[in-house]
Amino acid sequence: MSRNSETILIVDDSPETRLLLKRTLSARGFTTHGAESAAEAVALLNQTDVDLVITDLRMPGASGMDLVRHVRENLPGTEVMMITGYATVEGAVEAVKTGAEEYLAKPFTDEELFAAVDRVLEKLRLRRSLERGGEGAGRFGILGESEAMREVFRVIEKAAATKATVLITGESGTGKELVARAVHYNSPRAKAAFVPVNCGGIPEGLLESELFGYVKGAFTGAAETRAGFFQTAEGGTIFLDEISETSPAMQVKLLRVLQEREVAMVGQSRGRPVDIRVLAATNTNLRRLVERGQFREDLFYRLNVIALELPPLRxxxxxxxxxxxxxxxxxxxxxxxxxxxxxxxxxxxxxxxxxxxxxxxxxxxxxxxxxxxxxxxxxxxxxxxxxxxxxxxxxxxxxxxxxxxxxxxxxxxxxxxxxxxxxxxxxxxxxxxxxxxxxxxxxxxxxxxxx
Ligand SMILES: Nc1ncnc2c1ncn2[C@@H]1O[C@H](COP(=O)(O)OP(=O)(O)OP(=O)(O)O)[C@@H](O)[C@H]1O
Ligand SMILES: [Mg+2]
Structure with a gap:
């Protein structure tokens, strides 16, 4: 346990108790200070950074409770722990209400002391790591250190190296678009376009011409030839977001693109080969939609070459x-x-x-x-x-x-x-x-x- 580096202030009017606690805690690597009254403690706290205050409850002058209150109100980064020889239920309740993190009744063993100090400091360390956290705690600009996210990073890395189609699934707000971008920008096609298409947000009637483009005269209003998202994504990546929202007719057309690797503009009879990487995302369970006959099974398998499932935040x-x-x-x-x-x-x-x-x-x-x-x-x-x-x-x-x-x-x-x-x-x-x-x-x- 030599990794302890926190500073602890021990406040007790008894010199023996102070010395004993100082010795025990110093042996564990903590830096320790002592004060014999709440007033002396406050003066010291004004000059020194202290991580944890361990205070006696009853002292001449201001009580340990007053000290707890002072620390709670003025030093949000400092934890407090109360020690007392007068262990009463009321005292414990009041100590906790006032804001002491822990309450330790005398007599206690070294082990009990260390356990209590550890519990309090664990929270402090968590908060500290949090303040530092963020920088570099993750990959591809995606934050996360949990095992669930490390697995996601591994899949992103593998997927980025290939041209395979990836189906990204996960609840709403889990970062599917962020992941799609990560796959593209870490792939060999990073310098070419990343083209996100919200399949659920484009009206059915428009989606086809938006995706595939159209040639002049293909329909009334097609005054000139216009490229679609697929043409824009040439050499790069197209991201078909909310893929479950596409109509059966559109699903057939997308299947053809994935099978033939050819795209035909609206109004063109023959398709042209395209070099496009396809990523798709959905927050619904596509497999279930397939079972219910609401999503084409063949398209599902064409999309689900690499499955990337984002864990929910919880x-x-x-x-x-x-x-x-x-x-x-x-x-x-x-x-x-x-x-x-x-x-x-x-x-x-x-x-x-x-x-x-x-x-x-x-x-x-x-x-x-x-x-x-x-x-x-x-x-x-x-x-x-x-x-x-x-x-x-x-x-x-x-x-x-x-x-x-x-x-x-x-x-x-x-x-x-x-x-x-x-x-x-x-x-x-x-x-x-x-x-x-x-x-x-x-x-x-x-x-x-x-x-
Ligand atoms: N791991 C992460 N680290 C940092 N920011 C994140 C992370 N995950 C998500 N975000 C942020 O959260 C927001 C939602 O992410 P995103 O739009 O990618 O989610 P989504 O899964 O596509 O959601 P929806 O299903 O609603 O479309 C964005 O602002 C994104 O930058
Ligand atoms: Mg999204």
């Missing part, structure tokens, strides 16, 4: 924090503000939330938080606490650890979602939930769900 562990910091840094730059400071409780909420909108939802949330959180003085860092996060995130704590959630938590979250989906209409929400309005009203009140 399966990426601490990447959530990495991304949160990255977006915070980006918006801090845009708004010309210092980086905000996330409290441990806020981080826990972010980690526990299920992120149905994935990275995009996180990006939007951080942007909104930074707009709303006004620091007291311009150069101060805004502090973002759990209470600053939207309600539906807080109800979702522990979603990642799904088996540790209480029924009430799940119920509150579900009610909130149904209410949102019904535009706040309680009669309709009650009907969906299968309960009467009175019960719904009671639950809304009990869980403090905003109207």
């Amino acid at each position: 399966k990426r562990g601490n990447d959530v924090l990495l991304l949160a910091r990255h977006f915070a840094r980006r918006f801090a730059g845009e708004f010309d503000r210092p980086l905000p400071l996330f409290t441990d409780r806020a981080l826990e909420v972010l980690l526990g939330y299920s992120w149905p909108g994935n990275v995009r939802e996180l990006e939007n949330l951080i942007q909104r938080l930074m707009v709303l959180s006004e620091p007291q003085r311009k150069d101060d860092r805004a502090v973002i606490d759990a209470g600053d996060l939207p309600e539906h995130l807080r109800y979702c704590v522990n979603a990642a650890r799904g088996v540790e959630r209480s029924l009430a938590e799940v119920e509150a979250e579900h009610i909130q979602r149904v209410l949102e989906a019904q535009g706040g209409n309680k009669t309709r929400a009650a009907a969906v939930l299968g309960i009467d309005r009175k019960t719904l009203r009671e639950k809304i009140k009990r869980y403090d769900i905003p109207d």
